[in-house]
Amino acid sequence: GNIYTSPAQVTKKYDFIVVGGGTAGGVIAARLSEIATVQVLVIEAGGLDNTTFFDLIYTPLLAGNAIGTEIDWNYSSVAQPELDGRVIGYPRGKVLGGSSAINNMIYARGSSDEYNRLASASGNTAWSWSNLKSYILKNEQHTSPWNNRSNAGEYNPAWHGTGPLLTGLTADVFDLDNRVISNTKTFPSTYPFNLDPNSGNMVGISWLETTVGNGMRSNSASAYVHPALNTRSNLDILVGTQATKLVQTAPKTFRGVQVAQGTCAPTYTFTASKEIILSAGAIGTPQLLMLSGIGPATELEALGIPVVLNVPDVGRNMQDQPILGFQWQVDPSFTTLSPFFANETAIGAALAEWGQDHSGFAAGNTVVNTIGFLRLPNSSSLLSSGDPSAGPSSPHFQLAFLGLFYANPGQTSPAGNYNSIAIVLQSPTSRGSVNITSNSAFVAPSIDPNFFATPFDMGAMIAAARTAEAFFSTSVFDGYLIGPAAETAAAFASDEALEAYIRTYTNSIKHPVGTARISKNTDATGVVGPTLLVKGLTGLRIVDASVLPYAPASFPQGEVYIIAERAADLIKSAWNL
Numbered sequence: 001g002n003i004y005t006s007p008a009q010v011t012k013k014y015d016f017i018v019v020g021g022g023t024a025g026g027v028i029a030a031r032l033s034e035i036a037t038v039q040v041l042v043i044e045a046g047g048l049d050n051t052t053f054f055d056l057i058y059t060p061l062l063a064g065n066a067i068g069t070e071i072d073w074n075y076s077s078v079a080q081p082e083l084d085g086r087v088i089g090y091p092r093g094k095v096l097g098g099s100s101a102i103n104n105m106i107y108a109r110g111s112s113d114e115y116n117r118l119a120s121a122s123g124n125t126a127w128s129w130s131n132l133k134s135y136i137l138k139n140e141q142h143t144s145p146w147n148n149r150s151n152a153g154e155y156n157p158a159w160h161g162t163g164p165l166l167t168g169l170t171a172d173v174f175d176l177d178n179r180v181i182s183n184t185k186t187f188p189s190t191y192p193f194n195l196d197p198n199s200g201n202m203v204g205i206s207w208l209e210t211t212v213g214n215g216m217r218s219n220s221a222s223a224y225v226h227p228a229l230n231t232r233s234n235l236d237i238l239v240g241t242q243a244t245k246l247v248q249t250a251p252k253t254f255r256g257v258q259v260a261q262g263t264c265a266p267t268y269t270f271t272a273s274k275e276i277i278l279s280a281g282a283i284g285t286p287q288l289l290m291l292s293g294i295g296p297a298t299e300l301e302a303l304g305i306p307v308v309l310n311v312p313d314v315g316r317n318m319q320d321q322p323i324l325g326f327q328w329q330v331d332p333s334f335t336t337l338s339p340f341f342a343n344e345t346a347i348g349a350a351l352a353e354w355g356q357d358h359s360g361f362a363a364g365n366t367v368v369n370t371i372g373f374l375r376l377p378n379s380s381s382l383l384s385s386g387d388p389s390a391g392p393s394s395p396h397f398q399l400a401f402l403g404l405f406y407a408n409p410g411q412t413s414p415a416g417n418y419n420s421i422a423i424v425l426q427s428p429t430s431r432g433s434v435n436i437t438s439n440s441a442f443v444a445p446s447i448d449p450n451f452f453a454t455p456f457d458m459g460a461m462i463a464a465a466r467t468a469e470a471f472f473s474t475s476v477f478d479g480y481l482i483g484p485a486a487e488t489a490a491a492f493a494s495d496e497a498l499e500a501y502i503r504t505y506t507n508s509i510k511h512p513v514g515t516a517r518i519s520k521n522t523d524a525t526g527v528v529g530p531t532l533l534v535k536g537l538t539g540l541r542i543v544d545a546s547v548l549p550y551a552p553a554s555f556p557q558g559e560v561y562i563i564a565e566r567a568a569d570l571i572k573s574a575w576n577l
């Protein structure tokens with residue numbers, strides 16, 4: 001297919017136009033173009049991934065380093081009242097591959113309860129865990145690390161398939177990882193070992209899969225888009241071009257999309273003969289809907305945008321998960337990653353080795369190799385007014401074990417040998433929003449995760465911190481951990497001190513979802529129905545993280561890939577392809 005860099009170059013007619021060449025958009029484009037008779041165009045605001053940014057995207061060691069660069073939308077939140085008024089950075093991938101090109105590569109697809117809750121929210125059992133199994137296996141495949149370290153006993157091959165997205169476990173095991181697993185053998189009833197959190201049951205302590213294969217990041221662009229683009233003439237992409245509005249082609253029918261390359265640049269409109277698939281992500285999708293007159297009427301009217309369809313839930317129900325690090329000092333005789341990350345020469349050597357043949361220390365996930373997905377005890381008073389998790393196979397919180405000093409925003413890594421636990425609240429009850437503040441697509445929307453708006457969220461975060469403290473206090477860590485670092489020790493002194501630490505240092509894990517949520521056909525609320533078509537409109541389908549009705553108690557990219565795999569089949573069947 002063709003790669004266009006200017007809308008003026010696009011002259012073909014298309015059956016499907018995919019807005020956003022990100023995680024979900026890449027899957028849709030690749031799967032639809034399997035049908036040789038349909039013509040597919042992808043419109044992506046960012047550039048190509050295989051440019052000067054190639055190493056930044058594809059070197060596993062550099063995961064996280066794209067934040068703040070040209071391939072990041074560089075959004076930020078509104079001031080968070082419960083976080084001492086702080087503003088939180090909201091990176092999103094702005095490049096082919098979208099956020100799958102800049103994320104932290106963790107692959108944890110979510111529990112069976114998670115998908116069963118999606119089925120009940122949408123009123124359609126096709127979204128249940130057991131009915132999605134073929135898509136789960138179609139999306140991903142487990143691969144060996146670059147050094148072929150055996151992963152026997154660290155994952156369950158039965159739950160990994162033959163899909164294009166490559167995943168794998170760490171090539172390099174550290175003292176920390178061995179002790180984390182040893183804690184599960186020594187205290188199995190408190191900290192159960194879970195062979196594979198991708199098996200439907202997430203609860204327990206596990207080895208962690210990342211989207212790394214052949215020593216490189218695997219993402220929507222490398223796994224889906226490029227193989228299709230290289231071999232098919234019916235898939236074209238237009239990069240460096242932003243969709244500025246969806247265009248009505250008949251009453252309540254949106255098969256047009258207006259694009260531009262900048263605020264003052266000329267606009268072009270393309271029309272799909274069959275469907276527009278909106279895959280601009282949990283921020284971009286509600287923004288584009290609202291700019292097109294699809295959203296909360298009063299707010300659109302305030303900006304002078306003619307209302308086509310009053311959909312109050314567009315941009316509402318945003319859910320994101322708070323993340324917070326605690327640090328411990330490690331006896332200097334043990335190897336952690338701290339000295340490596342303090343040593344420019346060692347990092348340079350690892351990157352040079354990766355540059356040779358995608359091997360060595362830069363060729364894998366190294367920072368988090370083991371993880372705990374844990375639940376509050378059933379007796380917890382936090383659950384007395386209801387359980388916000390999807391069910392018993394879903395965690396309330398996560399403990400990610402890191403081989404270095406994980407610095408929260410505002411902290412710096414001191415010299416020395418450290419480990420950390422990053423806590424993520426996986427089942428938040430706070431709800432935020434995404435709103436537009438202008439009728440221009442080139443003005444960033446306002447993003448409000450509304451962290452810790454509920455007592456449950458603060459209480460669960462404190463309970464998770466106490467679990468982290470207890471986990472590292474067992475005999476397994478005697479002689480290895482010296483003790484909590486200064487600020488962590490001070491925070492653990494009382495629940496009041498912990499709460500203050502939470503307000504000072506909590507960040508977003510960058511998992512926003514829910515801003516165009518799925519609901520039953522019969523529900524008056526929600527944005528898309530069970531087939532992901534926008535309710536009340538023709539021609540417009542949404543496939544991305546914005547349709548997820550709840551924050552997945554996992555890592556969202558797995559669920560986004562799986563939903564996109566099924567959505568591609570829904571589209572094919574809707575058009576008898």
Ligand SMILES: Cc1cc2nc3c(=O)[nH]c(=O)nc-3n(C[C@H](O)[C@H](O)[C@H](O)COP(=O)(O)OP(=O)(O)OC[C@H]3O[C@@H](n4cnc5c(N)ncnc54)[C@H](O)[C@@H]3O)c2cc1C
Pocket residue numbers: 019020021022023024025043044045046064067091092093094095096097098099100102103104105106107108241242243244279280281282284285288441509510511512543544545546555556557558560
């Ligand atoms: C820094 C970071 C770390 C993360 N770490 C993890 C992790 O370790 N594991 C995990 O599972 N998840 C992680 N996530 C979240 C995960 O990556 C996302 O939930 C997922 O990729 C979202 O997929 P999507 O298809 O909804 O959106 P995206 O992948 O973001 O795709 C949206 C695409 O649309 C494009 N776009 C937007 N607006 C327009 C427009 N108007 N016109 C044209 N194009 C447009 C964007 O440029 C982008 O390419 C992380 C996210 C970030 C940002």
